[in-house]
Amino acid sequence: MENKRIVIAAGTSFIGKSLAACFGKHNDIIILTRQARPAIGRISYIQWDGKNPGAWCEALENADLLINLTGKSVNCRYNTTNKRIIVESRINATRALGTAVQTLKNPPAVWINASSATIYRHAEDRPMNEFNGEIANDFSVQVCKQWEQAFNDIMLPRTRKIILRIGITLGWENGGVMQPYLRLVKFGLGGYQGRGRQMYTWIHITDVCRMMAWLYENDHSEGVYNCTAPFPVTNQTFMKTLREAASHPFGLPAPTPLLKIGAALIGTETELLLKSRWVLPSRALQEGFVFAFPAVKAACEDILAHLPRSAYHLYLNTYISCMDTNNDKKFTVVLGASPNPERYSNMAVNRLTAKGHPVVAIGNRAAQIGDIPVITAHPALEQVDTVTLYLNPVIQREYYDYILQLHPKRIIFNPGAENQELADIAREHQIEPVEACTLVLLSTGQF
Structure with a gap:
């Protein structure tokens, strides 16, 4: 999809941000949000x-x-107040959009309105x-x-209308469900919830x-669609798969009574974990x-590949954070290594050297850019022809800008996954993303 005009209501939400990042490269995105902000590239607010x-x-x-995610x-x-706001925020926004569309000379060709697989x-x-799905009668269903x-009450003869019943959405951006799950896994609490037999539609x-x-x-697509993976799993299987992807051998389960206490303490409902959602698309x-990710194992592995190891593991092993690169690379730079090479005798430096990769270890205690710690061995970068930067959320933006300023002609971006911030950096420095690379910068959350 290219050169389209896409309006996203609640475009700063977890799903909205991902849609903007996905579609924003080749389309004009307009995000309806409660707080206006400056435009970024082709994305306006x-x-x-x-x-x-x-x-x-x-x-x-x-x-x-038009995509409506508001709610x-x-x-x-x-409680009574939250129930009212949950309902009204969805209905009011949908009706407001419908009223606006009905007044337009040239209304949106397609309107996708979110719903839930619950x-x-x-x-x-x-x-x-x-x-053949049976509709229940509890609060979330209502x-x-x-x-x-x-x-459905909004009559729009010139707009194709679609209801998308979205399952539990797994992603790496903040605001989704993965961060709470990964915190449980990180601290050894990533076992199944309740009985673990409830189905998990993701x-x-x-x-x-x-x-x-x-x-x-697809011009003929309209009406209700389930936006869920084709292979849902039990809660127990999901948690086990997530633990394995994060290299955690075990996780303590959370029985229902404990979940009820925890839910009350953190201000949520156990239904979000205990309801058995068995939904097919x-x-x-x-x-x-x-589907690009029909199976949960590949989905979990892909999501963790977008996150620093510190997001899901207490032990920060530099080598595990290494990204695969082409065989033609000349140097591998370990960013975040100690100035004392002996501390890495059994970690990244020696293991990469043993594989035949020339290694330059760069520490974090020799120079400052303001309050930002920077590399100790500037000459190391002079040895290389090409630098590949992987954006890591635990490293400050100023650090990447500094590297670019040091070697503006030698930087090649390999974004790997779609990342709007990385694309913004590349665009600002007029650098074209490419797939090949000859040097890797690693980080394990030490900056």
Whole structure:
């Protein structure tokens, strides 16, 4: 999908940020948000309150795709006030968008409105799909039903309308479910929750983005679609798979009584963990959608590859953070190594050297840029022809800018995964991303 005008309501949410990063390279993205901010590349931000008409309505004119993700997080206690806000935030935003679209001369060609796969009943006996799924009657289901009804009530003859029932979305950005899960795994608490037999319906964030693009491009797609991976697993299997991907041999389980106490303490509901969601994306599969991550093992491994080891492990092994590169590299730089090489006798330096890679170890206690620690061996970078930078969230942006200033002609970016911040750095320094590289910078959270 290229050169389209895409409006995302709640585009600063976990899923919204990923959509903007995915589509923002080749399309004009307009994000409706409660706090306006400066544009970044082809992504612009317009303020709205999610319920009243305003200047934001003009942004919908001539849009190719409208995506609505608006709604208060359900990760809270279901008291009277929160229940009201959860429902109203979804219904009011949907109705406001509908009213705005109805006034347009050239309305969006497609409107994808989010819903949730939790609309189906607790199911341990059989899977639910768009054709035979049974709708329950608890609070979270009522939220989805009212949200979908508000969307269906809007008559838009010139706009193709799609309801996307999204499963538990796994990704590396902040705000998703993976950070809490990984904290449990990190501290040895990554066992199953409750009985562990409840079904866990999930989807990789990449497939959420890909399915939305696919639905837009398929002119006959409309109505309800389940946005879930084709192979849901039990809670026990999911936690075991996540532990294995993070190299944790065990994790203590959390029985239901303990979960209830914990949920009350942190202000959430056990339903988010204990409800058995067994949902299949039958329509998408029947109509030809191909998942990039159909199995949870590959999904977990991919997500962890985007995160520093410190996000899921107490032991920060520099070598494990090494990214694979081409065989034609000349030097491997270990960024974050101690100035004392003896401390790394059994770690990255010697292990990489044993593999035949010339290594330059760079420490963090010799120079400063303001408050930013920098490398000790500037001449080391003079030895190389090409530098590959992998953006790591634990390293300050100023550090990368400094490296670029030191060797502006010698930097090649290998983004590996899609990363908007890395793309911004490359664009600012007029550097084209490429796949080949000859030097790796490593970090394990020591900066």
